[in-house]
Amino acid sequence: MSIRIGTNSFEQRIQEGIKNDFMRGAVSSAQGRFRSGRLKAAEELGNWEDWRTLGEEIRNHTMENLDYYLQQLSDQVSKRGGNVFFAETAEEANEYIQNVIKNKNGKKVVKSKSMVTEEIGLNKALEEAGSEVVETDLGEWILQLDEDPPSHIVTPALHKNKEQIRETFAAKKGYDKTDKPEELALFAREQLRKDFLSADIGITGCNFAVAESGAVTLVTNEGNARLVTSLPDTQISVMGMERLVPTWEDLEVLVSLLTRSAVGQKLTSYVTSLTGTRLEDEVDGPEEFHLVIVDNGRSKILGTEFQSALHCIRCAACINACPVYRHVGGHSYGSIYPGPIGAVLTPLLDGYEDHKELPYASTLCAACTEACPVKIPLHEHLIRHRQIIVEKENKAPKGEKLAMKGFAKWGSSPAAYKMSTKMARTALKPWTKDEKIENGPGPMKGWTNVRDFPAPSKQSFRSWYKTRKKGDES
Amino acid sequence: MKVSLFITCLCDIMSSDVGKDTVEILEKVGCEVDFPELQTCCGQPAYNSGYLKESKESMKQMMRAFKDSEYVVGPSGSCVAMLHEYPHIFKGDPEWEEAANDLAGKSYELTQFLVDVLGVTDVGSKFKGTVTYHPSCHMTRLLGVKDAPMTLLENVKGLEFVELPVKEDCCGFGGTFAVKNPVISEQMVQEKTEHVTETGAEYLVGGDMGCLMNIGGRMTRNGQPVKVLHIANILNQ
Numbered sequence: 001m002s003i004r005i006g007t008n009s010f011e012q013r014i015q016e017g018i019k020n021d022f023m024r025g026a027v028s029s030a031q032g033r034f035r036s037g038r039l040k041a042a043e044e045l046g047n048w049e050d051w052r053t054l055g056e057e058i059r060n061h062t063m064e065n066l067d068y069y070l071q072q073l074s075d076q077v078s079k080r081g082g083n084v085f086f087a088e089t090a091e092e093a094n095e096y097i098q099n100v101i102k103n104k105n106g107k108k109v110v111k112s113k114s115m116v117t118e119e120i121g122l123n124k125a126l127e128e129a130g131s132e133v134v135e136t137d138l139g140e141w142i143l144q145l146d147e148d149p150p151s152h153i154v155t156p157a158l159h160k161n162k163e164q165i166r167e168t169f170a171a172k173k174g175y176d177k178t179d180k181p182e183e184l185a186l187f188a189r190e191q192l193r194k195d196f197l198s199a200d201i202g203i204t205g206c207n208f209a210v211a212e213s214g215a216v217t218l219v220t221n222e223g224n225a226r227l228v229t230s231l232p233d234t235q236i237s238v239m240g241m242e243r244l245v246p247t248w249e250d251l252e253v254l255v256s257l258l259t260r261s262a263v264g265q266k267l268t269s270y271v272t273s274l275t276g277t278r279l280e281d282e283v284d285g286p287e288e289f290h291l292v293i294v295d296n297g298r299s300k301i302l303g304t305e306f307q308s309a310l311h312c313i314r315c316a317a318c319i320n321a322c323p324v325y326r327h328v329g330g331h332s333y334g335s336i337y338p339g340p341i342g343a344v345l346t347p348l349l350d351g352y353e354d355h356k357e358l359p360y361a362s363t364l365c366a367a368c369t370e371a372c373p374v375k376i377p378l379h380e381h382l383i384r385h386r387q388i389i390v391e392k393e394n395k396a397p398k399g400e401k402l403a404m405k406g407f408a409k410w411g412s413s414p415a416a417y418k419m420s421t422k423m424a425r426t427a428l429k430p431w432t433k434d435e436k437i438e439n440g441p442g443p444m445k446g447w448t449n450v451r452d453f454p455a456p457s458k459q460s461f462r463s464w465y466k467t468r469k470k471g472d473e474s
Numbered sequence: 475m476k477v478s479l480f481i482t483c484l485c486d487i488m489s490s491d492v493g494k495d496t497v498e499i500l501e502k503v504g505c506e507v508d509f510p511e512l513q514t515c516c517g518q519p520a521y522n523s524g525y526l527k528e529s530k531e532s533m534k535q536m537m538r539a540f541k542d543s544e545y546v547v548g549p550s551g552s553c554v555a556m557l558h559e560y561p562h563i564f565k566g567d568p569e570w571e572e573a574a575n576d577l578a579g580k581s582y583e584l585t586q587f588l589v590d591v592l593g594v595t596d597v598g599s600k601f602k603g604t605v606t607y608h609p610s611c612h613m614t615r616l617l618g619v620k621d622a623p624m625t626l627l628e629n630v631k632g633l634e635f636v637e638l639p640v641k642e643d644c645c646g647f648g649g650t651f652a653v654k655n656p657v658i659s660e661q662m663v664q665e666k667t668e669h670v671t672e673t674g675a676e677y678l679v680g681g682d683m684g685c686l687m688n689i690g691g692r693m694t695r696n697g698q699p700v701k702v703l704h705i706a707n708i709l710n711q
């Protein structure tokens with residue numbers, strides 16, 4: 001799997017999403033829970049807006065000095081016995097990890113949840129190279145058994161219900177109990193425990209790496225990342241090159257923003273910071289540690305008007321606030337990064353060709369921008385994408401382009417504009433019945449297929465204003 | 475106080491009554507209202523669709539039209555929020571930057587102007603009926619106007635107010651979105667109409683004609699009897 005998921009067109013994906021009643025019910029209630037949790041957790045802090053501003057400042061400062069902090073991070077990791085690899089592309093990252101496993105004669109890999117490894121298609125690459133890969137985050141494990149891509153960046157199996165999960169467990173693992181969440185979870189735990197114990201390689205993502213100490217920080221609720229990072233002798237952490245903070249203090253701010261925004265918790269059950277290998281005087285830690293820092297298109301975003309998209313801390317608050325996501329679900333975006341941040345990030349990382357509809361899959365209601373804990377102006381980025389699609393990529397529909405040319409003429413000519421205010425009612429008369437249009441002509445169909453269009457007013461404002469003025473004067 | 479009406483193209487073409495009511499309310503609270511005839515559209519339909527060049531043509535016309543105005547007041551949060559974007563759009567443009575700053579600095583949405591500039595919280599209107607209110611996204615999130623409409627509605631005599639569930643959710647209008655993505659828009663507006671019905675209100679009120687046309691159009695299509703009014707319609711009763 002890589003960024004792109006499926007081969008269906010945008011329209012097909014949307015239709016499928018909208019028809020999937022179960023998914024919509026699940027997404028809508030999850031959104032409700034996440035949203036109220038987030039608002040409550042934010043309110044508890046009292047000065048949420050100050051926290052957001054601080055978060056934005058830290059992210060901005062880090063991106064402005066990314067070279068410096070990446071170097072510092074790399075030096076610190078090396079100092080603590082770890083190896084650092086900068087991968088420019090997904091292929092380079094995958095190849096490096098394949099080689100680490102090969103050199104260790106590794107067979108079984110256990111993984112904790114990581115979006116960047118989804119992005120680079122790591123599981124597939126490792127399996128092709130002969131490794132057995134087991135996802136140990138419950139949601140990811142379910143999806144792995146089902147060969148289904150994630151539909152959300154924090155709760156990847158949001159689109160599945162317990163009955164579907166029971167079926168998957170039964171078909172793939174011989175599960176024979178009920179669909180009670182406790183029983184399902186217990187079964188998963190028993191199954192995964194065997195994998196933890198027999199794995200030789202542990203792979204994690206990275207919520208934040210701390211540059212001043214070289215620590216990789218993982219934020220989870222299930223504790224699986226702790227097993228991934230304590231049982232196997234060899235550990236590999238994979239991070240997007242923007243996922244770092246300068247200091248421990250900065251980490252505290254961003255973890256606070258992350259857990260509150262993602263799940264409405266002050267803190268998740270586990271926040272783990274890992275620093276390199278076991279040194280001589282230490283009692284624990286891996287024998288070997290590798291930090292793989294993935295570029296995969298990110299450095300091309302640096303220095304552009306989209307730079308703040310790299311500030312993202314993957315909390316999914318924007319996704320949970322998005323009414324479009326609620327109705328179409330994550331898979332409709334055709335990207336492992338769905339929702340508003342997905343619509344911004346996906347074309348940047350994977351080009352416009354396959355994702356040109358995404359920036360338009362938004363009403364620009366700005367609920368995402370309002371929810372984002374690090375103040376990324378998501379809806380403004382969507383408008384920027386649209387400008388590029390129209391002006392640089394030349395991918396806008398012809399009819400629309402003509403209409404917009406007409407708009408420019410109309411909007412800059414008061415005479416033409418005034419004429420249209422006079423003529424609108426007459427022009428629409430053939431389609432008007434009972435002061436409304438139920439079946440409009442041409443491009444109006446998009447509107448009237450789903451709702452009525454009112455007839456323009458009988459008396460135009462301008463004529464009212466004129467007669468009134470005359471009346472005043474007399 | 476001298477105020478220029480920015481009627482917005484939607485009200486100009488579709489709902490002249492909103493323009494009339496806006497003029498009358500402003501006069502009632504002591505403003506001298508003029509209507510600069512050279513005004514057109516704020517440019518939003520083109521701007522939000524990615525047609526920057528085309529949108530600027532319309533924006534320039536707006537700056538010409540209102541250059542001598544002291545205050546510019548319009549019955550739409552969304553269109554006024556667009557005017558407030560002009561300074562970003564024309565930043566560094568030697569010919570237009572100043573005019574953009576000028577227009578943005580003197581433009582207000584109707585309820586914002588009444589409450590925040592004039593300090594008027596009661597325009598002396600009376601209205602009988604149960605009313606719910608949809609706070610449009612651009613008015614609240616882009617322009618930051620949340621309380622002014624509520625303050626004014628609270629002081630309308632006889633009006634019974636009921637809160638709209640999940641009121642902050644977008645109605646699915648989104649300008650060209652409604653036509654470009656009707657399938658998604660339909661789901662969004664349907665959900666909104668269901669929330670309106672839940673309130674049991676007789677009237678749905680809002681401050682943005684686009685959203686009201688969208689929700690209203692879906693409600694008549696569904697055969698829902700709720701009537702749709704612009705907040706100016708209520709304040710001028």
Ligand code: SF4
Pocket residue numbers: 261311312313314315316317318319341368371372373374375376378
């Ligand atoms: S864009 Fe903002 S709200 Fe969305 S996932 Fe990233 S940090 Fe969270």
